[in-house]
Amino acid sequence: MHIRAARVDELSVLQDIERAAGECFREIGMPEIADDEPPSLGELARHQRAGLAWVAADDAGVPVAYLIADRVDGNLHVEQVSVHPASAHRGIGRSLLDRLAARAVSEGAPALTLTTFTEVPWNAPYYARLGFLPLADGDLTPGLERIRRHEAELGLDRWPRTCMRRALR
16 A cells, blocks of 8 residues: 555545445444545545645555544644545554654644544544543643534534544654
């Protein structure tokens, strides 16, 4: 796999990856997440223009996974990372997160942050294996609090969620 910046002409492919990856949630009783629409082309383009969108591409150059991020309170925040199920369990998600970590270090950001489901095996338990630690509610920065409020408005708190942080220095 080759990790590179996402291109504008492949943003719809990222939506397809998101839809395919979302199907895994249906299998564990979270059909609402599986049915959730992927990020809009406008949102993906915003990340791409900011230089905060990467893909993992196969040998033919076709994206099979992607990561988009934002800057939140001095850290780089993982907005979404998704791997097409046909390419899962190959370390691609880890490689995308490592690329984001390298970017964060180059910018002087002290950590990566994310929000995730606590009881989904490929969410919080996976991120914990990659060095992310859960943050107590009292340790959330203003930006993370804002993200969590927005997630609650969207109904994502129907299932247990947490914020996690991976220190980089």
